Amino acid sequence: ERPKVWVSQPLFDDIVARLHDHFDVVQVPEVSEHGPAAIATALREVDGALVTLNERVGAAEIAAAAKLRAVCNVGVGYNNLDVPALRARGIVATNTPDVLTDTTADFGFALMMAAARRVTEAERHLRAGQWQGWNFKGLLGADLHGSTLGILGMGRIGQGIARRASGFDMRVLYHNRSRLPADIERACKAEYVDFDTLFAQVDHLVLVLPYSAANHHIVDAAALAKMRPTATLTNIARGGIVDEAALADALANGRLASAALDVFEGEPAVDPRLLALDNIVLTPHIASGSLATRRAMVELAVDNLIAALGAGPDAGNPPTPISTAKDAKRPGT
Ligand code: GLV
Numbered sequence: 001e002r003p004k005v006w007v008s009q010p011l012f013d014d015i016v017a018r019l020h021d022h023f024d025v026v027q028v029p030e031v032s033e034h035g036p037a038a039i040a041t042a043l044r045e046v047d048g049a050l051v052t053l054n055e056r057v058g059a060a061e062i063a064a065a066a067k068l069r070a071v072c073n074v075g076v077g078y079n080n081l082d083v084p085a086l087r088a089r090g091i092v093a094t095n096t097p098d099v100l101t102d103t104t105a106d107f108g109f110a111l112m113m114a115a116a117r118r119v120t121e122a123e124r125h126l127r128a129g130q131w132q133g134w135n136f137k138g139l140l141g142a143d144l145h146g147s148t149l150g151i152l153g154m155g156r157i158g159q160g161i162a163r164r165a166s167g168f169d170m171r172v173l174y175h176n177r178s179r180l181p182a183d184i185e186r187a188c189k190a191e192y193v194d195f196d197t198l199f200a201q202v203d204h205l206v207l208v209l210p211y212s213a214a215n216h217h218i219v220d221a222a223a224l225a226k227m228r229p230t231a232t233l234t235n236i237a238r239g240g241i242v243d244e245a246a247l248a249d250a251l252a253n254g255r256l257a258s259a260a261l262d263v264f265e266g267e268p269a270v271d272p273r274l275l276a277l278d279n280i281v282l283t284p285h286i287a288s289g290s291l292a293t294r295r296a297m298v299e300l301a302v303d304n305l306i307a308a309l310g311a312g313p314d315a316g317n318p319p320t321p322i323s324t325a326k327d328a329k330r331p332g333t
């Protein structure tokens, strides 16, 4: 009997088709919100699952899934998975690192530039018919070139952002759970600093650290208060890292120049205090969203599922198992 797998959302049919060579595939036909009961029911029936970050696979769902042997996330972040609970059951958990690094780093840069130069605010101004001719002192922003960039979370994506920054003649400071080897620091032209120094000394701060309970709201009112009032903050990691109420307060009261968020704590809901601000760029979690990269993420997740369930000739490729050491601790502690 062929193993059975669940595909939680429509992805790219031509890529997912490879699963049909090995498995009986239960494909969810439309973009769907799956609550805990639906996820438990789906997982109970299958040997493996391809899920996205919208599907929360928690301890209760895992406990009910007697046959489950693999959960393959389409995404690099995996805070939607209870990895210790999966591991305790010997279930393979995988994610899709590397294939999205450069696309996501590109977008982090785009958001940082948009926040610094007020791109979306300026566009709203123009579209609202408020442009009355070249305005010498209107919509003035901050430079990226020659400024100091801060990166919180120096994984693959953080390093990609650092490499881009050298083309803009930026000085790069970073903070991470653990300091990078000297050769990587040199390649990224990045200097390690402690958390407080990072917040205090940079002109543009980008958050790229994995989310874990220990990182919840580490960017809180106290951290924001350390930042320069002329600085920008960009978050392409996970919404829960930032205390959004404190951020809205800092932006509204001139204690931070501008921000750019691609992720939100309650997404797809966005805090109305953020929506009310002009000095913020808001995008709907699209940092890895180039067509080529989203396809590559699905290819990798499909490879992972085939390998994890030991099926077919592709089984020779080892899956990319999640390494939980990465999100075990708050960075720098
Ligand atoms: C997207 O946020 C991802 O983690 O891949």
Ligand code: GLV
Residues within 6 Å of the ligand: 076, 097, 098, 101, 154, 155, 156, 157, 158, 208, 209, 210
């Ligand atoms: C993961 O967080 C990465 O930076 O690739």
